[in-house]
Amino acid sequence: MSLLDSIFAFFARLFGLNLPSGDEPLQVVSPRVLVINYDPVVDAQGTRLTEKMGWNRIDDLIPRFIADMEEVSYGLVKYQYNGANRIDVDEFPRKKDGFQYTAASYLAMMQDPRTHHEPDGVDYWKIVDDHHLIDRVIGHQIDEVWLFGAPYFGFWESHMVGKGAIWCNSSPLANSDRCTRRFVMMGFNYERGVPEMVHDMGHRMESIMAYVYHSFNTLQNAYNSVNPNVRPPVGPEKFTNPKNDFEHFLLFEKIAPGRAEMGLLHTPPNAGKDYDWQNPNLASSSCDDWLNFPDLRGTRRMINANEWGWGADGYAFNKWWFGHAPHAKGSKNGILNNWWDYTIRVDRPFRGRR
Ligand SMILES: [Zn+2]
Numbered sequence: 001m002s003l004l005d006s007i008f009a010f011f012a013r014l015f016g017l018n019l020p021s022g023d024e025p026l027q028v029v030s031p032r033v034l035v036i037n038y039d040p041v042v043d044a045q046g047t048r049l050t051e052k053m054g055w056n057r058i059d060d061l062i063p064r065f066i067a068d069m070e071e072v073s074y075g076l077v078k079y080q081y082n083g084a085n086r087i088d089v090d091e092f093p094r095k096k097d098g099f100q101y102t103a104a105s106y107l108a109m110m111q112d113p114r115t116h117h118e119p120d121g122v123d124y125w126k127i128v129d130d131h132h133l134i135d136r137v138i139g140h141q142i143d144e145v146w147l148f149g150a151p152y153f154g155f156w157e158s159h160m161v162g163k164g165a166i167w168c169n170s171s172p173l174a175n176s177d178r179c180t181r182r183f184v185m186m187g188f189n190y191e192r193g194v195p196e197m198v199h200d201m202g203h204r205m206e207s208i209m210a211y212v213y214h215s216f217n218t219l220q221n222a223y224n225s226v227n228p229n230v231r232p233p234v235g236p237e238k239f240t241n242p243k244n245d246f247e248h249f250l251l252f253e254k255i256a257p258g259r260a261e262m263g264l265l266h267t268p269p270n271a272g273k274d275y276d277w278q279n280p281n282l283a284s285s286s287c288d289d290w291l292n293f294p295d296l297r298g299t300r301r302m303i304n305a306n307e308w309g310w311g312a313d314g315y316a317f318n319k320w321w322f323g324h325a326p327h328a329k330g331s332k333n334g335i336l337n338n339w340w341d342y343t344i345r346v347d348r349p350f351r352g353r354r
Helices: 003-014 049-053 058-072 103-111 124-130 133-138 194-212 216-224 245-249 315-323 339-344
Strands: 033-038 086-089 144-149 158-161 183-189 283-285 301-303 327-332 335-338
Touching (some): 033 058, 058 194, 124 133, 194 216, 194 245
Parallel strands (some): 033 086
């Protein structure tokens, strides 16, 4: 052991750091999902909201989303769901301020959504307590929760609960430390489809990986760079020295002209603006290289939206983006080379040995 190594080992012991060693095998994860479906009866004939409005059936959405996750993760994520882990709730979810729609008030609001109740946010604690989610998670009966609901039900796309919970495209559930095993509650909308479910999972990966790499500010800057309301604008000068693989991965043309890599969920490698999934302009991207991760060779080529197949809903791009996210065995600089492990197994430490 060199002097430097022994000094590092000393400090690692001192601070209780226990870093991945580099030879970790690839883990297939099979999270058990609890579905809580809010689809209330809205008339005297017993019609459910989804039927009344002609919205999607969650029995169609769930298997397609599970298949998509397995596909884009190269078989590393195999969600486990069966009907026994489904709760159908015959009511509108109560909001944080106590407000609750009735069938009549909800249907009237949907005639003119500008009249929706604010604040919109749902009472997550009521959901957690009503369905004993903390006991179920601590008892390893389930690993995560998928809420299904309608527009203006006030769900976050993803929301993390438990001791040490982090930003997951929403602030963590406050005061949830007594849940000693962290979990994520996805908030899906049956008015929308599988593309939006995949999209929600993408923001979950971005949020969690930004934390793992200590790069939350860089992620925020990248989103701000395509937000015309941010003044002064965030320009390429913030992205000239990427400090880790995540900060390389997220580069796109607008913030790194000529140096794009994979971009972010809203911003493909050739993006010049937010939600730029159908941009015909060619830009240099290192996309192929990410399939070799961690063995990056610096290869690049010119690409545009032909690469993923266009698509106004971002579905094709988001799946293509996921397919290039690191999914290899081993670790590098103390971080696993498989980003799915962090994104899905949120009950493990985000930093250090898992
Ligand atoms: Zn989004």
